[in-house]
Amino acid sequence: MKKTSPAKKRSPGRPRGFDRQAALETAMKTFWAHGYETTSISDLSRAMGINAPAIYSAFGDKKQLFLEAMRLYQGDPQDQAEGIAGAPSSRDAAAMVMGNAIRTFTGKDTPKGCLIGTGLATGSPAAADVRAEGNAMRDKLEALLVRRIERDKTEGILPPDIDAGTLAALVNCTVQGFSTLARDGASAAKLHAVADLVLAGWPEE
C-alpha cells in the first residue's frame, strides 16, 4: 500500500541522533551568552549535547554555525523591511523597532542584550569578516529607517528640513545602547521608559 501522505522520506544511512533545529537554537543561545570567538567548540558541544564531529558534519565549521545562528536570531529580513516600510509613520516604525529590540534583549529564556551587538562587538582580525556581517545588519536597519523617514518628509508628516540620517542614527543608537543596558541588568520597563523619551522628542510638522 502506498503512503497517502508524501511525508519526509528517509534517506539511507544511519539517521541523525539529534534534532538539528534544536541544536542550532542551543548554539544560538550559547553564542548569545558568551560571544562568537569566546565560545569554544567544546562549549557548544557540551551545550548542544553532541560531539564535536557531529557539529562539523551538521553545520560545517564554527563560522558557518554562527552565521546560521545569526540568521535564526534575526528572523526573516523581509519581515523587518516590511514592518518598517509598512508602518503608518516613521515614528511608529521607530517605536516598533525599539519595542522589538527591548523584547529580544530582555527575554526571559534567552541571554540579555543583542547576540550581534555583544557577541560581535570586537575580536581578532581572523573574525573580521563575521563582524562585518553584523555591521551590515545594523547598516541595513538604519537604511530602512532613513527610507521611511524620507517618505514621511515627502508626505508632509515630517518637516522637510530634518535630517533623516541623523534621526535614523538616533534610533539605531538607542537600540544598540539598549543591548548594553539590558546586559547590565536594565528591566524591559526601564528601557521602554527610555524609548518613550526618545519618541517624545520625535519631530513633528
Place this chain on the structure above:
Amino acid sequence: MKKTSPAKKRSPGRPRGFDRQAALETAMKTFWAHGYETTSISDLSRAMGINAPAIYSAFGDKKQLFLEAMRLYQGDPQDQAEGIAGAPSSRDAAAMVMGNAIRTFTGKDTPKGCLIGTGLATGSPAAADVRAEGNAMRDKLEALLVRRIERDKTEGILPPDIDAGTLAALVNCTVQGFSTLARDGASAAKLHAVADLVLAGWPEE
C-alpha cells in the same frame, strides 16, 4: 657634593629596557582594538615590543594589565564626578558626557568605540569578574547623572515629575550606542548631530 634635585634614584639591578607607561598605552590600544579575551599575550608582546616574561614582571598577568589599561583609559574618576556635579545643569552635564564620549570613540590615533563597552561586551565565564568592573563603571556614570538630575529638580531647573533614572539611562544608553555606531564607522559629526537631537528633547520647567 650632594645632588641638588632629588631626582629619580636608580635602584640596583639591570635597568628596564622599555618605557613602562608607553608599553601600557600600547597595551590599552591593543585591547581597545581587539577586546580583552580576544587579545592574546603574544598579540600584546608583539605590539608592545617586549617579550612575554617582561609583561608579566612589569604588570602581573593579563587581567591586571587590562585593569590597569582600563584605569588609564577612564582617567581620574574624580574628574568625571566633578565634571558632572559641577556642570551648570544636568543638561550641560549630559552634553559634556556625550561630547567626551564622541571625542574618545572617534579619536584619530585610537581605535573606534569604547574600550570597555566593546572590549568587555561579552566573553567566557572566566572573565566575568573583569566584565563586572566595566559594568560598575557604567553604573557609576548613571548614578552620577541621576544625582545631578535630582538636584536640578530640587532647584526648579527641571520639573519635579520627571524620572531621573530614565533620563540618566537615556544618556547612558546614547553613550553606549555611540560606541557601536563609532565602531561601525560613524563620524564625530554624525554622533554630535544625534547628541543634539537627544538634548533637543531634554525636559524643561
Place this chain on the structure above:
DNA sequence: TCTTTTTCATAATGATCGCTCGTAAATATC
C-alpha cells in the same frame, strides 16, 4: 673585582583551541 639585584631572552610548561581521522553502528536499498 666581587657580590647582589633586577631584567633580559630563550624555551618550555600543561591546557585548550578549531578541526579531522578512523572505526563501529544504524539505516535504506539490492
Place this chain on the structure above:
DNA sequence: GATATTTACGAGCGATCATTATGAAAAAGA
C-alpha cells in the same frame, strides 16, 4: 543477508593559549 551510505564517537592532529623556569646580561654597592 549483502552492500551502500550516513552518522556516532573516541582519539588525536598541529597550533595557540596564558604562564613560567632558566640562565645570561647589566646595573649598583662593597
